[in-house]
Amino acid sequence: MNFKRIVVKVGSSTLSNQNGKLNFSQIDALSRQLVDLKNQGREIILVSSGAIAAGMGELGYANKPASIPEQQACAAVGQGLLVGIYNKFFREYGAKSAQILITSSDLENRNRYLNAFNTLKTLIDHGVIPVINENDTVVTNEIKVGDNDTLAARVSGLVEADLLVNLSDVSGLYNGNPNAENKNLKLISKVENITEEIEKMAGGRGSKVGTGGMETKIEAAKIAVNSGVVMIIGPGKEKNSLLKIVEMAENEKFDLGTTFLTAKERLSKRKQWLNFNLPPLGKIIVDQGAADALLKRGKSLLPGGIVEVEGEFNSGDPVTISDGTLEIGKGIVNYSSDEIEKIKGAHSNEIKKILGYFNKTEVIHRDNMVIGGDKDEY
């Protein structure tokens, strides 16, 4: 396998000490390895946490402050410091870098999503290593859950990366939380399917500076593998671990960390955006016939198969599709929740009579839909 385009995510716990002071040897070693990978002819994007941790030291906090505004203040102070340090090391090793601050809601907006792609692609074409972090000043949820893991996965789908390496303070995913003083834990070296059993293994954060723990890394792995990107969780602090991980992955070995394999083909960029970046605003529940048509026969959703509508949404909004028990997909609707309430169960040629006007035959067209079990879409 050839991994040309690689996204590397590094956690706060790898870049800083428990007291919030930055670990310069670690940042130096990471920068050197990133430039080595670039000099091997690869395209590299770094998603780096560590702004809050860097700011903690600067503003005199020994522990992560409890309030979100204080954490945001730390991030604002720390982000500049962090990027300055990366810049220094990258320049020393002969590479250029750029700062990109981005939030999940930026990626929900189709134009911003495509703008982010265009900027990243142009930077890569110039041989620059983009350094991405969440724009912590304007978000609160991401700070609470440590969304850089999922942000890195979304970015890896956005740029159509071949590999996402998530460097952490653990060697990979264990069959239990090492934080909970579990003994005799086993490292899972390869995950072919992210089953419920795998999800249950993941617990919360392990250090005073990390956020989200293994839970957010498993969520990230789901996004990555469904976007056609292999993801590896590996030890950030082990000497030359990043170089070793990339070499190992190219040789299809599984000696270091945990590798999440891609089971399916990459979703198209538009379907990735719909599936992983757009939060649903409502739910449409369909009958068994419609569920079968969507799951097995690649059909669009017509009003006749709809039994229930939940939430309030407009035409053009994203919704989930459920068979009443399980979520079977996601799509963008051609009718509002009020309109669907009126036309549900009806034949498409009755829409005009019921509403007094006609928009589209389908409530959700196949092109605007991602269905979980539908192999040809992955």
Ligand SMILES: Nc1ncnc2c1ncn2[C@@H]1O[C@H](COP(=O)(O)OP(=O)(O)O)[C@@H](O)[C@H]1O
């Ligand atoms: N099953 C598990 N296997 C490995 N680590 C786990 C597991 N469950 C929870 N963890 C915790 O997740 C931590 C890594 O996540 P986190 O603290 O957010 O670090 P980072 O800053 O690298 O994102 C580990 O230190 C570990 O304590």
Ligand SMILES: N[C@@H](CCC(=O)OP(=O)(O)O)C(=O)O
């Ligand atoms: N944006 C925050 C990091 C949030 C986060 O995801 O942290 P981590 O779990 O260390 O990757 C910061 O730079 O401090």
